[in-house]
Amino acid sequence: MSTNEVLNQKTKERYSLYAQFYPILALLAYYIIWRGNILKHIKFFKNLLTQKSSVLDIATGDGSLTAAALKPGKNKNLESLVCLDISPDMLEKARKNLKSPPTEFVLGDVGNMPFKDGQYSLISCFGGLNSFPDVPLALKEIHRVMAPHGKVRGSALLLPASPWRQKKIHQWIEEGYQTQTITTEKFRNWVRESGFKISIEQQIGDVLLFELVK
Ligand SMILES: C[S@@+](CC[C@H](N)C(=O)[O-])C[C@H]1O[C@@H](n2cnc3c(N)ncnc32)[C@H](O)[C@@H]1O
Numbered sequence: 001m002s003t004n005e006v007l008n009q010k011t012k013e014r015y016s017l018y019a020q021f022y023p024i025l026a027l028l029a030y031y032i033i034w035r036g037n038i039l040k041h042i043k044f045f046k047n048l049l050t051q052k053s054s055v056l057d058i059a060t061g062d063g064s065l066t067a068a069a070l071k072p073g074k075n076k077n078l079e080s081l082v083c084l085d086i087s088p089d090m091l092e093k094a095r096k097n098l099k100s101p102p103t104e105f106v107l108g109d110v111g112n113m114p115f116k117d118g119q120y121s122l123i124s125c126f127g128g129l130n131s132f133p134d135v136p137l138a139l140k141e142i143h144r145v146m147a148p149h150g151k152v153r154g155s156a157l158l159l160p161a162s163p164w165r166q167k168k169i170h171q172w173i174e175e176g177y178q179t180q181t182i183t184t185e186k187f188r189n190w191v192r193e194s195g196f197k198i199s200i201e202q203q204i205g206d207v208l209l210f211e212l213v214k
Contacts, residue, residue, distance in 0.1 A: 003133065004111060004133040004134050004137070007133035007176075007179055008086055008109060008133055010176035011086060011087065011131055011133075011176060011179070012086060012087050012088070012089075013176065014175065014176040014177050015087035015089060015090050015177075016087065016088075016089045018090075018177065019062060019087065019089035019090050019092070019093050022061065022062045022064075022090070022093065023061075023062055023064045023065070026061075026127075030207070033157075033160065033165050033168055033169070033206075034157050034158070034160065034205050034206045034207050035160075035204075035205030035206060035207075036204050036205045036206075036207035037204050037205070037207075040204055040209075041065075041126075041155065041204075041207065041209065042065065042068050042069050043069075044153065044155075044202070044209045045065065045066075045068075045069035045070070045124060045126060045153060046069040046070065047153075048069075048122055048124055048151070048153040048211075049070060049075065049077050049078060049122060050077070051077060052076075052077050052079055053077065053078075053079060053121055053122050054078075054079050054080040054081070054082070054120065054121070054122065055070060055078065055080075055081050055082070055120070055122045055123070055124060056082045056084065056115070056119075056120040056122070056123045056124070056145065057070075057081060057082065057083045057084070057123075057124045057125075058084050058085075058110050058113075058123065058124065058125040058128055058142065059084070059085055059110065059125055059126070059127060059128030059131070059132075060083035060084065060085045060090070060091070060094050060098075060105075061085060061087075061090045061093075061094065061127065062090050062093035062094055062097060063083065063093060063094030063095075063096075063097035063098040064097050065126055065127075066081075066083065066094070066097075066098060066124070066126075067097045067098050069124075072098055072100045072101070072102065072103050073099075073100025073101065074100075078102065079102065080102040080103075080104070081098070081102060081103045081104070082103075082104045082105075082106060082120075083098065083103060083104070083105050083106065084105075084106045084107075084108050084110070084113060085105075085106075085107065085108075086107070086108065086109050086110070088107055091105050091107055110125075110128065110132055110138040110141060110142070111132070111133070111134055111137045111138055111141055112141065113141050113145055115145040116145070117144055117145065118144075118145070118146065118147045118148065118150075119145050119147070120145055120146055120147060120150060121146070121147045121149065121150040121151075122150060122151065122152075123142060123145070123146055123150065123151070123152040123153075124152070124153050124154060125142065125152060125153075125154035126153075126154050126155045127154075127155055127157065128154065129154070129156045129182060129187075130156065130157050130178045130179065130180070130182060131177070131178050131179055132179060133179055135180075135190050136190055136193060136194065139190055139191065139193075139194035139196065140194055140195075142194075143194050143195050143196060143214070146214065148214055149213075149214075150213070150214070151199065151211055151212065151213050152196075152211070152212045153200075153209075153210070153211045153212075154209075154210055154212075155207055155208060155209050155210070156182045156187055156207075156208045156210065157178075157182065157206065157207060157208075158182055158183060158184060158187075158203070158206040158207070158208055159181040159182060159183055159206070160206045165206075166181075169181060182208075184201075184203070184208065187208060187210070191210075191212060195214065196212040196213065196214065197212065197213055197214070198210060198211070198212060199211045199212065199213045
């Protein structure tokens with residue numbers, strides 16, 4: 001098994017348990033460790049879709065954030081929604097939280113997505129970078145499946161300054177809930193190397209909201 005496969009396997013095992021308590025544990029960590037603002041976070045995701053279009057949502061997780069932002073079934077701009085995640089247990093939860101058509105679910109790895117080059121104009125990837133095994137590879141794949149004039153919106157959880165918060169994050173990396181620490185500098189380098197450009201970068205607490213274009 002390659003290092004990426006080992007990390008993906010660990011993520012699947014960890015998220016199998018985590019799926020039972022998501023989103024309450026995620027929301028607690030979001031407020032206590034990263035001091036984010038969930039309403040601004042949802043609004044930023046929601047504003048990805050301003051006209052009729054299809055959305056590819058990568059690292060959907062249990063689907064509660066995607067449901068709150070895109071409101072499938074109610075949002076007339078949402079022509080179709082494809083949700084991709086590597087964890088069968090998280091995707092199972094997402095099927096319940098995103099019941100309404102036009103939603104499809106794909107069990108798969110961001111590093112090797114079953115989509116055509118330039119297939120999607122709108123892509124979301126919230127909270128995924130912290131648990132991907134290889135962010136440069138993930139960004140390369142996202143760049144490949146995105147249409148030339150498309151955009152991707154997402155979030156990254158940055159390494160906070162306080163030692164006790166950092167300790168908690170290192171523990172979660174050790175346990176396999178996350179794969180790495182992220183700093184603004186590291187994020188900007190990944191983006192530069194992937195061929196994307198940052199069109200929006202907004203930090204709330206230690207949560208980074210971003211929009212990327214080609
Ligand atoms: C923290 S959750 C984010 C869920 C949701 N988007 C949110 O913001 O609440 C991260 C998700 O990334 C998924 N993931 C981790 N590695 C992945 C990979 N290689 N390919 C696709 N999804 C992956 C995990 O299974 C998990 O559901």
